[in-house]
Structures are given as C-alpha cells and as structure tokens.
Amino acid sequence: MDTSVISQQELPLTGYLAVDQEMLRSVFAGCSDIVFHTFQTACLTSALCVYCVGLCDTERLERQVLTPLQETGIEAAQVPLASVKHVETTTQAVQAILEGEALLLLDGSKVGTAYPLYQAANRSTEEPLAESTVRGARDGFTESLTMNMSLLRKRIKTPALKIHTRNMGERTNTSVSLIYMEGIIDPKLVKEVEVRLDDLKLRDVLESQYIEEGIVDQRYSPFPQMIATERPDVVASNLLEGRFAILVDGTPFTLIAPVTIFSMLQSPEDYYQNVFMSVFVRWLRYIFYVLSMLLPSAYVAITTFHQEMIPTVLLLSIARAREEIPFPALVEALIMEIAFEALREAGVRLPKQVGSAVSIVGALIIGQAATSAGIVSAPMIIIVAITGIASFMIPRYAASIATRLLRFPMMFLAGTLGLTGVMLGVILVVIHLSSLRSFGTPYLSPVAPTMAKELKDVWWRPSPRNKPH
Amino acid sequence: MYGGVHHRGTNRTRPIYTQATNATKGAGSHMLTDKGKISETQLAFMVFPAILATAILSVPGITMHYAGHDMWMTPILGSLVGLAAIGISIGLDRMYPGKTLIQSSVSIVGRIPGKLFGLIYIAFLPHLTGLIIREYGEFIVNNALPSTPLFVVMGTMVVVCAINVRLGIEVVGRTSQVFVTLLIVLLALIFILLIGELNPAELFPFMEKGPIPLFTGATAPAAWFSEYIVLAFLLPYVNQKKRTTRVMMGSLVLTTTAMTVTNLFCLFLIGDLTDTFVFPVMIAARYITIADFLQHIESLIIAVWIFGIFVKISVFLYIFATSTAEWFGLKDYKPVVVPLSFLCMVFAYWVVSGGSGISSLVSASANLYTISILLILPAMIYGVAWLKKGWAHVRKNRASTD
Numbered sequence: 001m002d003t004s005v006i007s008q009q010e011l012p013l014t015g016y017l018a019v020d021q022e023m024l025r026s027v028f029a030g031c032s033d034i035v036f037h038t039f040q041t042a043c044l045t046s047a048l049c050v051y052c053v054g055l056c057d058t059e060r061l062e063r064q065v066l067t068p069l070q071e072t073g074i075e076a077a078q079v080p081l082a083s084v085k086h087v088e089t090t091t092q093a094v095q096a097i098l099e100g101e102a103l104l105l106l107d108g109s110k111v112g113t114a115y116p117l118y119q120a121a122n123r124s125t126e127e128p129l130a131e132s133t134v135r136g137a138r139d140g141f142t143e144s145l146t147m148n149m150s151l152l153r154k155r156i157k158t159p160a161l162k163i164h165t166r167n168m169g170e171r172t173n174t175s176v177s178l179i180y181m182e183g184i185i186d187p188k189l190v191k192e193v194e195v196r197l198d199d200l201k202l203r204d205v206l207e208s209q210y211i212e213e214g215i216v217d218q219r220y221s222p223f224p225q226m227i228a229t230e231r232p233d234v235v236a237s238n239l240l241e242g243r244f245a246i247l248v249d250g251t252p253f254t255l256i257a258p259v260t261i262f263s264m265l266q267s268p269e270d271y272y273q274n275v276f277m278s279v280f281v282r283w284l285r286y287i288f289y290v291l292s293m294l295l296p297s298a299y300v301a302i303t304t305f306h307q308e309m310i311p312t313v314l315l316l317s318i319a320r321a322r323e324e325i326p327f328p329a330l331v332e333a334l335i336m337e338i339a340f341e342a343l344r345e346a347g348v349r350l351p352k353q354v355g356s357a358v359s360i361v362g363a364l365i366i367g368q369a370a371t372s373a374g375i376v377s378a379p380m381i382i383i384v385a386i387t388g389i390a391s392f393m394i395p396r397y398a399a400s401i402a403t404r405l406l407r408f409p410m411m412f413l414a415g416t417l418g419l420t421g422v423m424l425g426v427i428l429v430v431i432h433l434s435s436l437r438s439f440g441t442p443y444l445s446p447v448a449p450t451m452a453k454e455l456k457d458v459w460w461r462p463s464p465r466n467k468p469h
Numbered sequence: 470m471y472g473g474v475h476h477r478g479t480n481r482t483r484p485i486y487t488q489a490t491n492a493t494k495g496a497g498s499h500m501l502t503d504k505g506k507i508s509e510t511q512l513a514f515m516v517f518p519a520i521l522a523t524a525i526l527s528v529p530g531i532t533m534h535y536a537g538h539d540m541w542m543t544p545i546l547g548s549l550v551g552l553a554a555i556g557i558s559i560g561l562d563r564m565y566p567g568k569t570l571i572q573s574s575v576s577i578v579g580r581i582p583g584k585l586f587g588l589i590y591i592a593f594l595p596h597l598t599g600l601i602i603r604e605y606g607e608f609i610v611n612n613a614l615p616s617t618p619l620f621v622v623m624g625t626m627v628v629v630c631a632i633n634v635r636l637g638i639e640v641v642g643r644t645s646q647v648f649v650t651l652l653i654v655l656l657a658l659i660f661i662l663l664i665g666e667l668n669p670a671e672l673f674p675f676m677e678k679g680p681i682p683l684f685t686g687a688t689a690p691a692a693w694f695s696e697y698i699v700l701a702f703l704l705p706y707v708n709q710k711k712r713t714t715r716v717m718m719g720s721l722v723l724t725t726t727a728m729t730v731t732n733l734f735c736l737f738l739i740g741d742l743t744d745t746f747v748f749p750v751m752i753a754a755r756y757i758t759i760a761d762f763l764q765h766i767e768s769l770i771i772a773v774w775i776f777g778i779f780v781k782i783s784v785f786l787y788i789f790a791t792s793t794a795e796w797f798g799l800k801d802y803k804p805v806v807v808p809l810s811f812l813c814m815v816f817a818y819w820v821v822s823g824g825s826g827i828s829s830l831v832s833a834s835a836n837l838y839t840i841s842i843l844l845i846l847p848a849m850i851y852g853v854a855w856l857k858k859g860w861a862h863v864r865k866n867r868a869s870t871d
Binding site: 302305306308309311417418419420421422423424427428430431434435442444447448449450 | 508510511609613614621622625626629632633636637639640642643644646647648650764765766771772775776779
C-alpha cells in the first residue's frame with residue numbers, strides 16, 4: 001500500500017455520499033476485505049456502511065446497527081452502543097475502518113459515525129510458555145493490546161495506573177501503550193521515555209524489540225536494558241516498584257524498564273514462596289549466572305595453565321580422560337560449546353514433534369559417541385552440561401543471551417592467558433556493566449553505586465511489607 | 470527494514486535528568502576535566518587497593534629485612550604518614566574546594582612556580598604508574614604465566630585499565646566498588662583458612678635491637694601510605710562531603726589493619742625466611758589445605774590480586790591523565806588517556822633496566838624518593854597556603870585596627 005496516498009487525505013468529509021464513497025473506494029482500491037454496504041435507512045436517507053471483514057463483528061453490526069437503522073428509524077447517534085466516535089476527515093475514517101470499527105456515513109451529513117465493533121482473531125489467555133512458574137498466576141499476555149491492558153487493570157485497580165497509547169510505525173500503525181503508576185514513578189523518567197518514544201521514527205513495529213532497540217541507552221550491549229515478559233503479574237509488580245511498561249499491540253511481550261542486572265536475575269516467584277527458599281534460589285542463580293559465563297573458560301585455563309590447582313586424584317582422572325583426545329582443551333571446549341548452542345537453537349526452531357528427535361540425537365551423538373570416539377573428554381561434557389543448565393536457570397531469557405555470547409571470547413582469553421586472561425575478561429565485563437545505564441539507572445545499582453535501602457533486595461528477599469516503594 | 474537514519478538522537482548514553490543532578494555541583498568544579506561525580510564510599514573503595522594492592526606483596530619482605538621480628542608494627546608507624554597525607558588533602562580541598570592539587574598549587578604559589586610544581590607530578594606519575602605496571606607484569610610472569618612475554622601481560626592490563634579510565638570517574642568508582650568488595654571477602658577468607666597454621670611465638674624476640682630498625686623498616690609502609698595523597702586529586706570529584714574526614718579515617722584504619730595482619734601472618738607462618746621471598750604472601754597461601762582436597766589455591770590469590778592491581782593502575786592512570794589535561798588546560802581528559810597509557814607502558818620498561826627484577830626499586834632509598842614527592846612537596850604547598858591565609862588574616866587585622 002502506498003503510504004503517501006493515505007497521508008495526503010487530510011480532507012474533511014464532504015457530506016455528499018457519492019463523493020465520500022468514491023474517495024474511500026479509491027483509498028481502499030484493491031483491498032478485498034473492506035466491505036462497502038449501501039442501504040436506505042427507515043427515514044429514507046441513503047447510507048453507507050464501511051467495515052473490514054476480519055476485524056469487525058458482522059453479526060453484531062447487523063443486529064445492533066443496520067437492523068435498527070433500517071427498521072426502527074432511529075438516528076445514527078441513537079444506536080445503543082458505548083464509545084461511539086465521530087469522524088470528520090477522511091484520514092480519521094480510514095483509520096477507524098482499519099482499526100476494526102464500522103463506519104457509517106449518511107447522505108447530507110459531514111460527520112460520520114464509527115461504531116466500535118472490534119473483533120479480531122484472538123487467542124484466549126494461556127499460560128506463558130517462555131516463563132513458567134510453580135506457584136503464581138497462570139495467565140499470560142496475548143497479542144491483543146486491549147486484552148493485555150485489561151489484565152493489568154484487573155491487578156491494579158487504581159486510577160493512579162496511567163496508560164498513554166500512541167500509534168507508532170508509519171506503515172503498520174501499531175498501538176503502543178506506555179504504562180506507569182503515577183505517584184510512584186519518577187515524573188522525569190516518564191518525560192524521558194516520552195521524549196525517546198517521540199524521537200523514535202519507525203516504519204514498522206511488529207514486535208516490542210523494534211521499540212526496545214530504538215529507545216535503550218546503549219544499543220550495542222549484549223546485556224538487555226529492558227525486561228521483556230509475557231506475565232502480567234511481573235509487569236504489575238514492576239509498575240508498583242516505580243518502573244514503566246511498554247505494551248505493543250500484536251505481541252505478548254511487554255517491555256519493562258529501568259532494570260538492573262539484579263532485577264534480571266530475580267523471578268516473580270521469589271515473592272510467592274518461602275523466604276529462605278527464595279534467598280537460596282537467588283544465590284544459586286547468582287552463582288550459576290557467573291558459572292554460565294565462566295565455567296568453560298575456567299576449565300580451559302586450569303587444565304591448560306594451572307594444573308597444580310586441581311587436587312591430585314582429580315587431576316589423574318582428568319588426565320586419563322584427556323589422554324587420547326587429539327585437541328587442546330580450548331579447541332575441545334569450543335567444539336562442544338558450539339555443538340551445544342547449535343543443538344539448542346535447533347531444538348527451539350523445530351516443530352515440537354521433531355524436537356524430541358533433536359534431543360535424542362544430541363544426547364546420543366554428543367554424549368556417548370563423541371566420548372567413545374575419543375573426540376572430546378568426559379569432563380568436558382560435564383562442564384558443558386553444567387554450563388547449559390546454568391544458562392537455563394536464568395529467569396529472563398534475554399539475560400542469558402549475554403552469558404551465552406560472552407562465553408566464547410572468555411574461552412579464547414582463557415586459552416591464551418590462563419586465569420589471568422579470565423580475570424581480565426571479567427574486569428572488561430564489569431567495566432561495561434558499570435558504564436551501562438538503563439534509562440538513567442546504573443546497571444549495577446544498588447551494589448555500585450551503593451543504595452543501602454535497595455541492597456536488601458539483592459542479598460535477601462525482603463518481606464512484601466517492607467518492599468521498597 | 471528500517472534504516473539507521475531513524476535512530477538519530479535516540480541513543481543518548483545519559484538521560485536528561487542525570488545531567489540535571491550534575492549541574493547542581495559546586496561552583497568551582499566546572500574546571501575539572503571530568504564531569505562525573507563519585508560518593509565518599511566509592512572514593513574509599515578506590516583508595517584502599519590503590520595502597521594495598523602492591524603493598525600486600527612487597528611490604529612483608531622489605532620490612533622483615535629491616536625490622537626483623539618487629540616488622541608487624543611498621544605499618545602502624547607508617548600510617549602516621551598516611552594520616553599526614555589525608556590531612557593535607559582534606560585541608561587543601563577545604564581551602565580550595567573543587568580544585569585538584571595541580572590546580573590549587575597554581576593559586577597558592579603563583580602561575581609559574583605552580584606550573585613547575587605540577588610538572589614534577591606529571592613527570593613522577595608515569596614513573597610510579599610504570600613501576601606498578603612492571604610489578605604486575607613481573608608478578609604474573611613469575612607466578613602464573615612463566616612463558617608468556619612480559620609485554621603481553623602488561624599490555625593487556627594497560628589496555629583494560631585505559632578503557633576503564635576513559636569511561637570516567639563514575640565507572641572507575643563503580644568498578645572499584647565491585648572488585649574491592651570481592652577482594653576484601655576473598656582475602657578475609659584466605660586469612661581465616663590460615664589461622665590454624667599460625668605460630669605466634671615468632672613475635673619474639675621483641676625489640677631485639679632497639680627501636681631504630683623499626684623506624685628504618687617503617688619507611689617502606691610509609692611510602693605506600695604516602696600514596697594517600699591521591700585524595701588531593703580525587704576529592705574534588707566527591708559529590709557530598711559530609712563525612713569525608715570520618716570515611717577517610719576509617720579507610721586509613723582499615724588499610725593499616727590489613728597491612729598489619731598481612732605482616733603478622735607472614736611472620737607467624739614463614740618467620741625469619743620472610744625476607745628471602747619476593748612475594749611472601751604467595752608462599753603463605755601455599756599453606757592452605759581444605760580437607761586435604763583443595764590445595765595450591767595461590768592461583769586464587771593471583772586472581773584476587775589482579776582485581777586489586779587493576780583498581781590501583783586505573784586510579785593512578787586516571788590521576789595521571791586528569792593531571793596532564795589540567796596542566797595543559799584541556800577541557801576534557803579523555804583524548805590523552807591512550808597516549809599516556811602507552812607512555813606508562815614505556816616507563817614500565819624504563820624503570821627497571823636489568824633483569825634483576827622489581828625488588829631493587831622498592832628499596833629504602835626508593836621509598837624516600839616516593840615519600841618526598843607524595844608527601845613532602847604537597848606538605849610544602851599546604852604550608853604556603855597556610856602562610857598566605859595567615860598573612861591575609863594579619864593584614865586584614867592590621868587594616869581594621871589602623
């Protein structure tokens with residue numbers, strides 16, 4: 001569709017039905033899903049109803065609008081429907097039709113009426129697939145913005161929950177909502193986000209990542225600066241902690257910011273279960289987050305450069321296992337990690353029915369055959385397996401991407417400079433994290449810079465009563 | 470696909486309101502070459518390894534050599550120098566708020582003598598930084614990577630530190646916070662694991678040769694404590710100076726304790742042999758065995774120590790870069806970081822000519838050299854500042870009585 005045609009139609013409706021109809025027909029030329037229905041009302045006025053077949057509820061249109069108009073002789077404004085809009089220009093008319101409203105034009109009237117009979121192909125709320133919890137809400141966001149907003153409104157029943165909706169994307173005209181809690185959020189933050197959204201000129205918005213990439217502070221970082229979640233309870237709890245959320249029509253993934261590295265490692269479930277369990281799991285996550293980045297490189301460094309660190313008995317068994325392996329530890333680790341990443345990616349992309357075949361192939365080929373063929377050693381397999389488990393432990397998928405990617409340069413550093421290289425790598429990562437900000441919030445806060453009050457949410461799980469904000 | 474043109478202006482690295490908070494800082498600080506601010510705690514975190522990172526390796530050996538079994542007391546004596554350095558820094562900062570030592574010296578002794586004074590520091594700082602880099606390189610090559618070229622070991626570290634310094638004082642402050650926390654926890658862990666191996670009888674004989682060896686021995690820790698003068702360069706970046714004196718005193722106590730404890734552990738573990746090793750702490754760490762399984766965790770010490778030395782090199786490189794930029798009157802220090810890091814790298818080769826290693830340079834005479842530049846010179850400047858203030862006060866009094 002040529003966007004220039006639409007944008008030039010800032011013309012008001014003329015009031016002559018034939019002219020307006022011609023205008024709309026020319027705009028929608030070649031759109032077979034737009035229906036033009038001409039009829040006469042009970043008052044013998046010529047009328048035109050334009051709607052989009054898939055988006056508009058035809059049955060209700062007939063029952064609630066067309067039949068009363070044709071038979072009872074009520075006027076257009078008297079149709080018993082809530083939130084009826086008036087349309088005065090062609091642009092508004094086109095917009096209304098594309099959003100799934102039924103547009104009614106009467107001959108002689110310069111104001112058209114748009115009836116909200118929106119009904120899109122929607123799935124009902126389901127349990128979010130990417131983030132499952134043992135305890136906690138089971139509903140997840142869907143692709144419908146209105147439904148997602150209602151899921152939030154259901155959880156936070158206060159007028160302080162503000163929702164600003166705008167259309168973004170020159171061609172896709174996607175609704176994007178900025179949501180925050182007034183009185184809790186820093187007003188300057190809201191202003192900043194609005195400025196950034198205003199500055200962002202996109203042609204298409206198909207997923208929230210399109211928005212995220214345009215508004216984050218540092219686009220070239222492996223670490224996510226916004227949480228993407230499909231759980232309404234996560235969004236609600238973050239809104240209540242003074243963060244904002246951005247809902248994008250057409251995707252269940254909602255963006256939350258500002259975030260820190262620690263909020264990436266926290267799960268909503270932490271607050272739904274016993275304190276000690278949550279604290280235990282939190283620390284487990286911290287440790288395994290570091291392990292998922294460093295374990296293969298530490299193994300490479302220790303077996304290549306610092307064998308004396310390994311206890312003698314263990315050293316002997318590792319040496320026995322590695323005896324017939326033709327590769328140095330670095331190459332071995334690279335082969336295994338790349339194979340693992342490939343398997344993982346294949347498992348994600350394949351249809352469910354074939355997916356199990358991949359895991360069988362993976363377990364058999366990588367696990368069994370590679371060791372018995374003497375290509376990789378058994379300890380290496382254990383290391384890769386633990387690393388894999390560690391990266392699955394991270395509750396935010398996007399946060400695990402960073403460790404998955406950084407693992408490889410770390411292995412090279414370990415292979416060339418041993419533990420010193422790994423330490424240098426760690427220092428570089430920390431330097432990057434220290435310079436990173438998510439909408440003004442330092443990424444490593446509340447640890448560096450220290451914020452004494454919020455620190456408790458890092459090393460302990462505070463009671464919901466004393467939660468900050 | 471959408472093009473990059475649409476992103477113009479959307480990738481601000483720092484949002485509006487963080488700049489607003491920076492605008493509220495003190496009046497004189499617009500002359501600083503870095504707009505970032507740190508907190509008092511961050512400053513304390515930066516200073517701690519800036520002194521301890523190298524001291525922990527060299528001080529036990531040197532002090533043992535001079536002070537014998539009384540070496541554990543030398544850090545306590547040496548800390549007096551640290552106290553003086555802190556006093557001078559805080560005093561200068563109160564008299565000339567928002568100015569680093571390079572800038573305030575110009576106001577105190579006049580333009581040309583002030584610039585000459587600054588020049589001494591610009592000549593000395595690469596010397597000191599190069600020495601630290603060299604010490605790092607030799608330590609790693611001796612203990613961890615015997616067949617890796619010194620250049621690679623030092624070069625990688627300098628690159629990492631240069632990146633850190635270029636990102637500004639806020640990032641330097643935050644990285645120090647992270648690493649120093651780790652450093653303290655792991656060091657404490659190592660010391661706790663060593664407690665069982667100690668032999669406190671090594672304390673005796675007490676004052677075998679009178680107090681004189683104690684004073685000669687104390688010059689080494691004193692040289693390290695004189696590095697507290699870095700405060701004179703960093704205090705202008707602190708955003709809220711409510712408890713500066715208290716925080717810095719706490720830092721001094723902590724540093725002194727850490728140094729004394731290190732000395733005590735080396736004495737109790739290795740005894741008279743301490744001064745035969747270049748890095749006694751590494752030898753001490755070899756005593757650790759956990760459940761007969763975990764042994765040889767000196768690699769862990771190296772790892773921890775790399776964090777510390779990284780902070781130390783970063784702090785000195787930062788001071789060197791900002792001082793140079795201030796001396797030349799630049800508005801921003803960032804362009805000079807890379808060339809100056811390279812210069813420090815070159816100095817790392819120049820400071821030690823022979824293959825005998827770094828230990829000769831950290832001797833008593835070298836310590837006097839460090840103390841005279843890091844303590845005596847600033848003390849003289851501070852004295853002149855006091856005289857000027859006193860003279861102005863006297864003149865004012867005389868004018869009012871006349």
